[in-house]
Amino acid sequence: MCPALAKFGIDKLDDMLGGGLDRDTVNLVVGRNGVGKTILASQWAAEGVREGENVAYILTTMSENSCKSYLGNFSFMKDCYDKIDWIFLDIDVRDLLPLTKENFNRVFSSLFRGKLDDVDRLVFDSVTSVEKAFADPVLYRRALKFFSDLCYDSDVTALIVEEAPLYGEFGEAKALSECVIHLDILRVPNGYARAMRLIKKYRTGHPLDWIPYEITDDGIVLKEGRYVRVSYEFHYESG
Ligand SMILES: Nc1ncnc2c1ncn2[C@@H]1O[C@H](COP(=O)(O)OP(=O)(O)O)[C@@H](O)[C@H]1O
Numbered sequence: 643m644c645p646a647l648a649k650f651g652i653d654k655l656d657d658m659l660g661g662g663l664d665r666d667t668v669n670l671v672v673g674r675n676g677v678g679k680t681i682l683a684s685q686w687a688a689e690g691v692r693e694g695e696n697v698a699y700i701l702t703t704m705s706e707n708s709c710k711s712y713l714g715n716f717s718f719m720k721d722c723y724d725k726i727d728w729i730f731l732d733i734d735v736r737d738l739l740p741l742t743k744e745n746f747n748r749v750f751s752s753l754f755r756g757k758l759d760d761v762d763r764l765v766f767d768s769v770t771s772v773e774k775a776f777a778d779p780v781l782y783r784r785a786l787k788f789f790s791d792l793c794y795d796s797d798v799t800a801l802i803v804e805e806a807p808l809y810g811e812f813g814e815a816k817a818l819s820e821c822v823i824h825l826d827i828l829r830v831p832n833g834y835a836r837a838m839r840l841i842k843k844y845r846t847g848h849p850l851d852w853i854p855y856e857i858t859d860d861g862i863v864l865k866e867g868r869y870v871r872v873s874y875e876f877h878y879e880s881g
């Protein structure tokens with residue numbers, strides 16, 4: 643039996659989420675390249691292992707070797723890395739076409755050797771690769787919908803990672819996610835600062851502030867205070 647909420651193991655973030663991500667829902671981490679999405683998602687995966695859950699992590703952006711030498715070296719991965727079912731996926735949309743629910747479920751389930759029902763936590767990093775592979779917004783939206791239906795049907799708690807464009811709206815994944823965590827690099831008076839905010843979380847009242855964080859060998863560490871927007875800049879306030 644999994645704990646009621648799927649925690650990140652990052653106290654301040656878990657508090658902001660009302661305890662963690664809700665079970666059997668699809669959730670999203672979104673942000674530009676290099677902000678820390680993969681590190682955050684892998685912290686959530688490692689926390690699942692520590693809770694005794696079955697954890698699978700689909701990676702489209704990294705090879706097995708670079709994954710192990712990159713994510714395997716963070717302190718939070720100690721004793722967890724080898725217990726995660728890492729799936730290195732090279733998407734070929736021809737396998738999925740015609741894009742019917744049956745086709746999608748067949749291809750996707752085969753990644754888990756048919757055992758998706760046994761998975762408790764699943765990370766999909768990143769769905770932007772799927773978007774690029776389809777190069778068609780209607781097909782991409784449809785694939786996301788099939789993915790989310792399959793997660794709900796299989797009682798899987800999913801965290802998907804999506805690359806945000808430099809300018810303009812995020813992609814489609816936000817619409818079907820129950821929780822959206824946005825990571826960004828803010829322009830502040832003396833340079834730049836990493837900060838995250840919750841854009842939405844169903845069933846939970848949550849802060850809207852930008853919370854500063856840093857990335858260390860221990861992963862993402864949330865800091866004190868918050869950033870508030872003042873004209874075009876974000877100013878720091880303590881407490
Ligand atoms: N061991 C580390 N210590 C400090 N910062 C790190 C470390 N490893 C990676 N980073 C920072 O994390 C960034 C990449 O984070 P990642 O989660 O891979 O980004 P993305 O959002 O593209 O998935 C790097 O650009 C670097 O700034």
Ligand SMILES: [Mg+2]
Nearest residue numbers: 679680703767
């Ligand atoms: Mg990444």
